[in-house]
Amino acid sequence: MPADPCQDDSATTPAARTAGSEVTQAPLSAHETALIRASVSVVEPLAADMTVYFYAILFTRHPEVRPMFPQGMDAQRDRLLRALLRIVDLVDHPESLVRFCGHLGRDHRKYGTLRAHFPAVGECLLAALARYAGPAWTDDIAAAWTKAYGVVADVMISAAEQDAEVRPAVWAATIVHRAPRGPGIAEVTLQPHAPYEHAAGQYASIETPWHPRQWRPYSPANASREDGTLTFHIRAVPGGSVSNALVHRAAVGDVVHLGAPMGEMVLDAAVHSDLLFVAGGTGLAPIRALLEEVARRGGRHQVNLFLGARTGAELYGVDDMLRMAQRHHWLTVRGAVSDEYVPGIRGSLPDVLAEYGPWYQHDVFLSGPAAMVASARQSLTHHGTSPDRIHHDPFDAPLPATS
Template sequence: MDPQRLKDNFAQVAQQGDAVALFFYSDLFVRNPHLRDMFPIGMSGQRDKLLRALGHIVARVDDLPTLVPFIQQLGRDHRKFGIVAEHYPQVGASLIATLQYYSGSDWTDELAEDWNAAYSLVAKVMMEAADEDALSSPAWWNGEVLAVERRRFDIAVLRILPDRPLPYLPGQSVALEVPARLRHWRYYSMANAPRQDNSLDFHVRLVDGGPVSSVLVCQMQVGDRVRMGAPIGTLTLDESSTRDVLLVAGSTGLAPLKAMLEQITRRPQPPRVHMFFGARTRDALYDLEELSKLANEFPWLRVVPAVSDESEGHGFSPFLQSGDGVEHGTLPDVVARHGPWNDHDAYVCGPPEMVDHTVERLTTGLGVGRERIRQETFVDTQR
């Protein structure tokens, strides 16, 4: 298998954009009509995920130590869709047919051998990971909604009880599926550390056109049911570190960081923690009342709220009044005002632009090495 030949060929094929995934799924469903019901009615999001996953795999095809864990997670994660061993050859046949079609006259026997070898390896790793995972975990957990609190027209906090304990690390995410949107799975981070009663909190923001967020924010009621996939994610606390902690959360990116904060409160000797919580407007600081209570309870915790789209004295929050300590400016700027942060580990979550700019500021002028920053965006959680 020639890694560079695979990369070059995929780069050529990927120039056709969404047509590649459209051809793939059309070929797959024509050959295997029984597979269509395993996918959502609207396929645009699924096509995007396919291209991103293929691109990720091909880009790292010559870096197995990095690639194998990603493929193993794909195998475990696909259990919730009902994927079994017999489906892998069917998918592989359509993938090869798609690559051959868009390669045109550049398709060769060598390329066919390379792609077959690469896919066989990917399928083997995925199936082995799925089989191992099945020994200890269900394909999904059923959950019942215990409470729904609508903090704003576009933000809701839900408490859900799984039908069995769901082991996870604070900062991780699970995919949720609601009965009204079957086969549409969307990732949301737990906003609490594990509890004795096993309940989970989720902070959900309404996404324009989002098939799952619209149901969770606008329609969910106590007693409703959901399904949850296995936990994933590496935005977790470095328990080996003794450094102080910097948490930077934009909007509902607060959820995983709040879970980590709760984890820290359980330590016998917590480090000093600075949490920056930002939104565009004051009323979008939807969880500031809870964070303020924690800051009052724990002397090692400082919470700094920030808004970017309101001038001082403008806007209203049920928890805040004029002169209340809310800072003005983008989160990267507000974090920079309080730096440097050279003696801290940093955790950043929220909108992609905010995360990227914050990480850049931390590494270029605020004394935080890249190896001491863990980050996640809303896009990352939908991988």
């Protein structure tokens, strides 16, 4: 299973028995949490070597799981490390831990992960941690990690099994349209072979036939359609096997696979009637889908959209958004260009947001490069926007970011 940390489902789990359960206390005591975090500080400088060792012993002891993984393991090792660190961060925030691990469990269905795979992963993961922690590894630390992984496994298994009752793990989809949208960018429209229900603003992972078991998340640029098609705006990433295949190799008639829709950056998360959308690059895709959803609901929100870029040439999709603003009185579009002079839209995104704010009476949706999202979030919170009203997909989503 292309998995993240987990352990035998028979382990003691005093909290979080199911993905949907209400958790009122942390699964570990303060002492156990401190032990885990102390051990992480020991192994973190050796984390790259530790993940190599983990997969080496996993494939040696349990060769039956090797076909579930891609041939190239660099992105997979990075994903494991990020998920491990995220779980450690959340170990004393039970609601967030359950939400994150539930996401992992549902997402891992597309790999063919089964309940029986969890003990193997947990066994090898604890062995890797023990090896690289060295003398710092004690019986108490081992017990704390085992307990924590029991919680993770319970939530992942429960979320996956509940998800399997209502939808497939993978959808086949045929490419029915493909067109260039700029240098290194392609618009790709898919027709799923079975109904694919998603909410505007969510993302889906795609696997191509040319790189089996390599999945890359992309956000549909549309709200749901009667014909069920999904349109993606995909930028070819240097060295990215999936993105380059979709931009430069894929053709109409090719069949790809979709994982389940994920993400909580949806319109129903909004409380306020005024909305602020901020997008950079092809991060405009989920924002465009959300705008279509606002229009579908009759334009009951007032929406300000800011498009950020370093240069005018990188100000992706601005013409389409301006045309949309001409059709819908509730939409206002502005640009922010940081590295060159463009009349009317000069300035870094945080500065422009501050200039046109405050935005504390808005729900905010951010999408684009992680650095852009982080700087926009910092600027908004500094000027009074409540953090719980700022919506974006997590930087540490358990999916490879460079394929």
